[in-house]
Ligand code: C2E
Ligand code: MG
Ligand code: MG
């Protein structure tokens with residue numbers, strides 16, 4: 242370990258590096274057993290119909306509470322899971338858990354409640370991905386047209402392969418959503434070649450919406466392109482009423498962000514849904 246008295250900057254550097262590496266290896270190992278140890282939970286963030294305020298769906302967001310380190314951000318452990326391949330197993334677990342949970346909420350008075358689930362590239366390209374999704378839908382009795390798989394532009398490395406995988410899912414009625422739209426390098430070609438249903442405008446655009454003209458113009462353009470292609474457009478990361486109003490003017494129909502709701506545990510979402518469901 243590193244002592245504060247260590248005068249050797251070089252050794253200091255390597256000590257830090259190896260500690261980082263050790264931490265990473267430890268996290269990787271811990272992540273493998275996190276499911277069976279019940280350290281993982283799926284949280285949900287509402288997707289809101291902008292014109293009515295109605296909750297039209299929920300995005301599943303994975304949470305990991307490490308027994309010693311506490312909550313670890315998905316931006317840390319998802320890339321780790323991706324590197325090691327654990328993401329394939331983890332992703333299946335999330336999909337199954339979220340379908341099961343949202344199905345119970347649909348039965349309890351929200352029959353049209355949609356579910357959006359993030360899919361990672363390794364999972365997307367794993368053998369039998371489409372048939373695994375289809376069997377989870379069957380096992381949980383989940384209506385395929387209410388499932389929205391979120392993929393990103395950068396995942397589409399091989400168009401033919403992607404068209405094949407997505408085609409199988411589309412035939413069952415599953416919806417395809419492009420997450421973080423506008424941040425990749427291939428936005429328009431993805432739209433031209435893939436059977437997409439929804440576009441999620443990345444929150445980096447939303448952040449600059451009311452302060453930077455380029456961001457506002459791009460958002461307006463994405464919304465118009467989306468609509469001309471019969472896609473639904475979702476805007477991520479809405480945090481204030483100014484952003485909300487501007488997006489409403491631009492004709493964006495679905496919003497997500499702290500301005501409406503933060504991601505919450507299943508227990509909290511259940512209370513929220515009950516409160517909003519007419520008796
Ligand atoms: P994402 O798919 O773009 O999910 C939206 C992220 O934006 C979430 O971060 C959410 O908490 C955050 N967010 C929502 N509204 C606001 C807002 O108004 N302001 C700000 N600043 N942030 C907002 P989170 O939960 O930390 O997840 C980060 C990323 O990790 C996700 O980005 C997604 O790519 C990935 N991820 C999360 N769960 C899963 C999963 O089950 N599977 C896979 N493959 N990836 C996941
Ligand atoms: Mg997402
Ligand atoms: Mg995502």
Ligand code: MG
Pocket residue numbers: 420421441443444477
């Ligand atoms: Mg996103």
